[in-house]
Amino acid sequence: MNIKQYLDSTYLKTAEQANLSEQENTEIVKNCIQEAIDNDFKLIMIRPDKVTLAKKMIDEANSKLTIGTVIDFPLGNGTLEEKLAEAKEAIENGVDDLDFVVDYEAFKRGEIDIVKKQVFEGTKLGLAHHKIVKWIIEVAALDNHQIVQLSALIKNVVIANFDENDYERVFVKSSTGFYKTPEGVPNGATVPTIKLMLENSCPLPVKAAGGVRTYEEAVEMIQLGVKRIGTSAAKAIANGEISNSDY
Secondary structure, three states, rough: OOOOEEEEOOOOOOHHHHHOOOHHHHHHHHHHHHHHHHOOOOOEEEOOOHHHHHHHHHHHOOOOOOOEEEEEEOOOOHHHHHHHHHHHHHHHOOOOOOEEEEHHHHHHHHHHHHHHHHHHHHHHHHHHHOOEEEEOOEEEEEHHHHHHHHHHHHHHHHHHHHHHHHHHHHEEEEOOOOOOOHHHHHHHOHHHHHHHHHHHOOOEEEEOOOOOOOHHHHHHHHHHHEEEEEEEOOHHHOOOOOOOOOO
């Protein structure tokens, strides 16, 4: 198994979150991009303001590494217009994958039409520009019934509005990795939640993000059926090491 081609190597902390200067944080991003290039990972997942930097480094290295970014991150509570504007800018800057945070709080309030509109318009924009689109549902903020419902909602919007050939380019993704859960409760991809997502988003692919830190955990997710794994421990996973990363 070439596990590297499942790994979206991820660094999404702002300078403030990392307690660093902008320059120091940018150096970490550069190192992450270079590491992803050197290790032939599938993708580097970074904040929107770092997409141009990644594009430049990848082009200079003549690498096949792809670039992903997060949209309306991490809360997903921006307006549709804000989501689309951020995504359009990322597209112009050369991004390959758009990982939108769905407005899961609106979903929990029963504002289903708002969520459906987001999923439709965001997916339409991404596919029109030949990008891969992922919808982060933030499983730690949902109960099992809501995970089932939201995964199915995304699937149903895609099936109703897009061509069957596009299904493999629209993912349901577990987590931002930034949701704060009480008392150390897992806030990312767990086997039970990933199983629920796989069962209810099929035929759309699933990305497991948050909490996958070892080679064994990554293999387990792949064997369950996930097509991508988002992790800040990509190198450790690829080398069979254990990471203490928090995402």
